[in-house]
Amino acid sequence: MPIDPAPPSRQNEPPPTRGQTNSKSIPMIAFFRRKFCLILATNGDQSVSKPDQSVTPMMAQFLAIKEEYPSALLFYRMGDFYELFFDDAVAAAQALDITLTKRGKHQGADIPMCGVPVHAAEGYLLNLIRKGFRVAVCEQLENPKEAKKRGAKSVVKRGVVRLVTPGTLTEDTLLQPRQSNFLATFVQVRNQSCLAWVDISTGDMRYSPCPPVRLGPELARLAPAEVLVAEGALDETLEIINEAGAAATELPQEVFDSTAGVEKICKAYGVGDLSGLGEFSRADVAAVSGLIEYLSTTQKGQLPLLRRPVCEARDDFVAIDAATRKNLELTQTLAGERSGSLLSVVDRSVTAAGARLLSRRITTPSQRLAAIEERASAVEFFCGQSGLRGAVRTALKQLPDVERALGRVALERSGPRDLLALGNGIAQAAQVHALLAEQELPPLLKNAADDLKGFEALSDELDRALVAEPPLLARDGGFVATGYSAELDEMTALRDEARSVIARMQADYAGQSEISSLKIKHNNVLGYFIETTATHSQRMMTAPLNDVFIHRQTTANAVRFTTVELGELETKILNAAGRATGLELEVFAGLCAQVLDHAAALQALAVSIAEIDVAAALSELAMAEGWVRPVLNDSRDFIIEQGRHPVVEAAIKAQAETVFVANDCQLTSTNDMIWLLTGPNMAGKSTFLRQNALIALLAQAGSFVPAARAEIGIVSQIFSRVGAADDLARGRSTFMVEMVETAAILNQADDRALVILDEIGRGTSTYDGLSIAWATLEHLHDVNRCRALFATHYHELTQLTAKLTHVDNATVTVREYQGDVVFLHEVKKGAADRSYGVQVAKLAGLPQSVLERAKVVLEALERGEREGHSKQKALIDDLPLFSAVAMSAPAPSAQSELEEVLNGVQPDSLSPKEALDLIYQLKSKLKT
Template structure:
């Protein structure tokens, strides 16, 4: 005989079957419960207790649960560990279920599917980073990528051939990618995103167009631009997925913005990783360019900064306009300080607006809109009328919200609670009915206190209390010791409950008063909820204008952050034009300089000129390890990124012809999971550069060919250099230890030699970190090995081998013959400690026992010993 599932368990299994691929949070009172395999997986992931509840098919049912009030923290853990969670809430009052019979189950249904790309809760999101949901599709050899941040409403799409997918995912860093092509799993995982496999029908372009029209309430999308079939398919898939996960409650999405090809500097995934633009190689934010320059004071400003650094503009007019705004603010210290002080009080209106649109908001989100618009109006009034265009446009979007701000000011208290169901967020005097109901509720508390005093006097029990709980309501409580006095007055006190140490009573008056008070409390909450809905509707009616104001505040914040950076760090405005120049005077690495400053050390600035007449130049950079070649390469690339992102740059002066593409091959790493050695990774990245770089690109290469044999590596590096000069015709910095390549400067037009200077002193190598014209003749690898702490015997042996090889090279001898002639290394026992008579004599001295004459004699004796033992 098999177990028949209980009605509740039958309901659970039905909901679970309708939501495959997700853990089911099944609401039972104050807990979300999980059963069967979901419970086993969740208990392990959350490190919570796994219990049992009943049986199914003869086996105990595993069970675990999490409190509803703490569910967000558990959700965050599950999402970070790759789970999706379906939230099943009670959709009716339990009292209604009881009316249908004792075996009736409270109606439940999934109200939301929580996935990595659909988070909106403040506690689940990083305030200073976007949380993108992306969709990629190929329709008849035409690819498109769409992405949305439902926590802010930002919605974008672009034409994206398959080869461009990896670079774009690296730029956007989405949390979740929708696709119907399972062959993209590895590529998407490499970008750090979770892939959600959708059926191909979700990417139907016709259905996608209809979904978008319905979303925006239009008959045609022509007003938003012209979209390809692939772009409509990708956007439609996102809307379809949001309808499914949000159960029809769509977020407030802005009209889709179509990014045009060539609008931003092209930066591939390897370059972003090598340059540590937004994330350090260690995996965290600290140590990245973004962390070093982020002086924004608002979360939307920080997210805008990340977008600008990730996609520097190629629009000369736009770059100049942004530089104008930075220049104006950096030149007016008082205005800048006032703006940044006001901005620091601006909440995240974008995310508050999104939560309100999804009906997940609370009173504090209303207050956030009020505070943001209030500060926005003050900031607009502070900006001068002759401010640069970027600031004037922002100021224009910050005004015109006076009526809404006045409504919110009248309606809300200064510090509202988090949840609307808690009440207490509507200001006194806003709603007369609410004020009257509150008086009844609050005066009832005073009446209860007076009634308690009367009952205590009547019964002669000073410790008698009137209490309240959700089961009994109001009741009179006393100890068992005094209960007989109250039992002696049965007409007055009616027994309700006996516990271990307390006896509980009620009276007719207390029950009647409880009814009036409870009705007043519920009525007050009902009125406040109606006020909340009214205020929410007023905000959503102006959602588009509020969104514009939020973006304007982010723009001002970023301009102010760049201005603060420029004035505080001595950065200068770069000259950006349509030439192919690249001239940096006294450039510095912003991240390294910041780290050195913390250690009270200074950074050595260096010049870089990749322009030879009107022709782009290539610098062939030689010099020892640890001298700063990689730092020099990276700092020039970062200066280009900063300049086109709209910031000033760390240099004395900079003239940069617009950079269309930025490529970097710096550092060494393998990719064992895909069967790639360090050298293979290096060659793949180099191939991508040579196949894609155009004549407006900036390329930095470090140690090409070092992962293979000397002559193979030199041959590859030589050929790569020639290709960059002859085929790509781009600006480049090429660092190498192959000194033979310095001969190319005499053979190839535009190629110049540069070296990082060092100085030798008494066998030591001193790194000057200065880049000069010319070529290095040595790499000083043995000296660097000694600095790294290699055993002295190994360093000495390396010097012996090096001297023999260099001597043989000058005599044109075969390297192998020289190596054959070298005696093999022998591990020698550690040398015996040297005699130290001076130390021994000092140890034998007892200063307190010496007379003045003996002390003087000792000084002469020690001086003589010192001269005898001096080498």
């Protein structure tokens, strides 16, 4: 019987990492088509036929469930393990590096099997998701005792409760607490297109009109974990999705039906009319409803707690393409590490929600002046309140991740610790509110502070209900505090203190009957019973005691009785453990319901906590590093006094070796919109370029900036072409990559853009490179008319300042001392006279013979330029290859008189008098 095989890429090759697929995608089409009852199909050659009669009932159940999830690994729950069979087991064993074993036979062949413990499943899930797999989690839906009632060989009912994909993770152990985990979808409907995204762990849902040409930059901004596309659209988008590091999932066209999508959205948000949520184009409806349908399917109908979708207009934020984000190292370095990025330097937040918000601010700076000023005012408020800032940050440190805990409650995937986190979060938020309540707050902080109150009843209920250290899972029990439920306390006492309860009852009965030797005992036949001697039994069988004690058994030495109370107690004791667990689960469900009754307000609280944290964190940064509030306006000026590169400055401070040299930058619409920057390598040109782009970005993120003064006209786009790198996988040389990125800038930059360009044209011949750089500079000046910093080693370009009215020369100053170059790292107006390349090569450690030869060739080239020497052939004839300097090391020069004298001296044999005479002798030779 054929079994659903793994995709070809998994059969013969190592499992793909996130965002890398060896085939089109990890398709979900077959499953969705089954769901919509359209056709019964599988992907490629995947198929599962009905099991034959020889297969066991358990394996038949596995195969039937697997048939519905052909493209996912099936985690099949068996007791304390999730087990995988057939090709699922082979693929999982290879990916997880676990033992592949076997279980029984099927059609004469061994059935491959592997398994992972349920208690450690999350770690294995994360590993599989990162390697490109989807996992269908199949749980036992009934107690095995219930199955046995149907017959000894009955199989426990099982069903898939969740489909785990990269974009649908909610557990803390599977997520980075300080990063969002977006699930995105890109949809095109006729001439409209939309990108929508959601973080299922927080419920944040957004959408934005997105022309296909903008998909790459937008995915680079969002860094989603998974991107959904319609069947047939993957060929056009897979490369872009892979470049963004996301997993691609292909779904049937009907998932994105914009007509049916209206009803889906209204149902999900509980509204009667879509206009109550905002304005949506057909593409917007298709994208948002597609996300909702996918979430409903993967979560088995249990939607997360979604916030109302927010439309992000393109003009709301600064446009930054993927190459610029990479070059500026906003959230990770070129090596892919967070440490050393801009975010790592500026992030001083103390809550996970605050860190996620700050990351969004850095990756999505605003263009809206009012929003920027509101954020900057919040930062400035805390700058003037150091004591309050410290107290608020101390209180915020105690706050758990309310957003994600609330999300798990909504998905019925939470535990007692999530409820405790919410209770503690509410209590800590009240403390933050108390600290801010008496202050004259700017609007942003005032609105945020107002959202932190009003949860007293819920906080008291959670505090009263939960113990201080609850277990992870509700089914483990023991999380309800004593005194919260009288019935639960009774069941718990019976479960945990049955002996003491029986002892107290025995004492009561002994006193009532006045028989001190009366005992309550237990055996497997009678259960609990009261035993007394035959002598005392007559008293118990006469009035009034015979109304209480009921005779059960007479033995040779004793008589046994029971009571109605003892019988009820016995039943309670026997059922106490199960009943206690059931009561705790009822309490848990009730508390979850109360939390969800406050869901909207708790979401607002979580957002407000993040706002306060970011403002206080950026204030802490500004005060510690000497940053200032920038002045933003609607002009096109870019005036920075004593600007600094935040990352480089932090690295220098960590080394404590030197001081960062601050520099000015003045680009004005009335004078110089473009600076042509010259100077040697290693002098700091690239640092200067990047620092100004980062200052603009930080300013529009609402942060203070590393400068003595900053006046910035709103920037609409930031473009960076810095550094050299090839793209061999796409057949692009270093020069081709440079030209593609330059073309993107010249074709897109508007008059409010800020462009930084470094060494345009270096990857080709001198004259080709010079001509390209020349034409690029003219285009920026005449066509784009934007603000730009243009670094170059083509000194011929400095003459263009006489022709281009809004271009001025600037240079990074150096000093030459005894043949060596000293970098001053100071930028000033003017042009460099040369590049000092040979001196920099000397610093890099090139062999002395190469340096000497380079000097000779350089002098000849420069002399030829001065003399109008245009024929390179003549120059080569004048300088035959290596004629000036032999390839071997230079021959040593003749020894001087001083060297001859010193070579003949044996220092250890000199007496003090001889050493003094030697010094006089050497001194006399210096005079001669």
